[in-house]
Amino acid sequence: xxxxxQPEDQVNVAEGNPxxxxxxxxxxxxxxxxxxxxxxxxxxxxxxxxxxxxxLVKGSYGFEAExxxxxxxxxxxxxxxxxxxxxxxFCAVREGSGGYNKLIFGAGTRxxxxx
Amino acid sequence: xxxxxxxxxxxxxxxxxxxxxxxxSLDFQATTMFWxxxxxxxxxxxxxxxxxxxxxTYEQGVEKDKFLINHASLTLSTLTVTSAHPEDSSFYICxxxxxxxxxxxxxxxxxxxxx
Numbered sequence: 001x002x003x004x005x006q007p008e009d010q011v012n013v014a015e016g017n018p019x020x021x022x023x024x025x026x027x028x029x030x031x032x033x034x035x036x037x038x039x040x041x042x043x044x045x046x047x048x049x050x051x052x053x054x055x056l057v058k059g060s061y062g063f064e065a066e067x068x069x070x071x072x073x074x075x076x077x078x079x080x081x082x083x084x085x086x087x088x089x090f091c092a093v094r095e096g097s098g099g100y101n102k103l104i105f106g107a108g109t110r111x112x113x114x115x
Numbered sequence: 116x117x118x119x120x121x122x123x124x125x126x127x128x129x130x131x132x133x134x135x136x137x138x139x140s141l142d143f144q145a146t147t148m149f150w151x152x153x154x155x156x157x158x159x160x161x162x163x164x165x166x167x168x169x170x171x172t173y174e175q176g177v178e179k180d181k182f183l184i185n186h187a188s189l190t191l192s193t194l195t196v197t198s199a200h201p202e203d204s205s206f207y208i209c210x211x212x213x214x215x216x217x218x219x220x221x222x223x224x225x226x227x228x229x230x
Contacts, residue, residue, distance in 0.1 A: 034219070043121065043208050043221040044159075090158065102149055103210070103219055107158045 002027045002095045006106035013081045013113050021076040021109045023091030032094035033074045034103065035065055037087045044090065050074060061085070081113045117143050119211045121222025128199055128229055136194045136225045138209030144189035145211035149219070150182075153206040165192055199229040 003026045013019045025031055032051055036044040048059025055067045065076045076089060091106040118141040128134050138148060147166050151159040165171040165186035173179050181203075183195040192211075196203055209222040 036221070041206070041224065041226060043119075043223040044210075046218060046220070049218065102161055102164055105159045 002093045002104050004091045004093050004104060004106040006091055006109045008109050010110045010112060013111070015083050015113050015115050016080050019078050019081040019085070019111065019113070021089050021111060023074045023076065023106060025072050025074060025093050027093055033067065034092040034094070035059065035063070035076050036090045036092065038090065039087050047076070083113050083115055086111055086113045117211075117213070117218065117220040119209065119220045119222045121209050121225060123225060124223060125226045126228070128227070130200055130229055131198055133195055133197045134199055134227060136196075136207055136209070138192045138194070138211065138222050140190045140211045140220070143213045145192070145213060146189065147212045148186055148192040149210040150184060150194050151208045151210065153208060159208065196227065199227070201229045203227065204229045
């Protein structure tokens with residue numbers, strides 16, 4: 001069965017510094033991977049996805065993620081963190097290869113960017 | 116872009132009553148909708164998957180008779196929490212997906228409090 005792991009409950013970064021939020025996955029077949037961000041009492045906002053193609057995926061709000069097949073990782077990165085980036089981040093993998101399959105979410109990582 | 120509207124954003128109800136939550140896709144046809152439950156500081160737990168015009172598929176451990184899901188049209192799915200109890204208090208989030216799109220769009224969530 002597909003799964004994702006986010007090994008860090010929380011990541012603390014100073015504003016202006018680069019940030020990385022880690023995600024590793026386990027899938028059978030080709031992985032369809034996603035990153036979402038959640039602000040308090042809100043739904044999830046899509047950041048980026050990897051389906052196929054370039055290993056470096058660029059997304060919303062200056063975020064990017066690197067797909068690494070050998071390490072089965074899909075870490076989220078941003079060159080320069082903003083205080084407004086502070087939120088809960090979820091990595092997800094789509095289960096199965098069908099068109100309607102559900103997303104399996106990681107446990108989430110709370111990002112705290114300090115001024 | 117794809118927009119999913121979820122209402123209400125907050126609801127307080129008395130124990131024993133029923134509550135209906137609506138999830139609408141505003142600018143696309145959502146052949147599949149997903150309902151999630153999120154506990155405080157926790158990840159999203161998938162409750163059920165619904166395809167338009169057919170019965171919902173519930174995840175293991177989710178009570179079908181308690182959490183009624185209807186997906187009568189390509190733009191509307193509803194979740195009804197029947198005979199609600201305080202332990203049903205939670206944050207409920209819907210997600211919708213069009214057939215020819217790899218993306219999953221989320222509603223803004225509903226905070227249910229049962230008193």
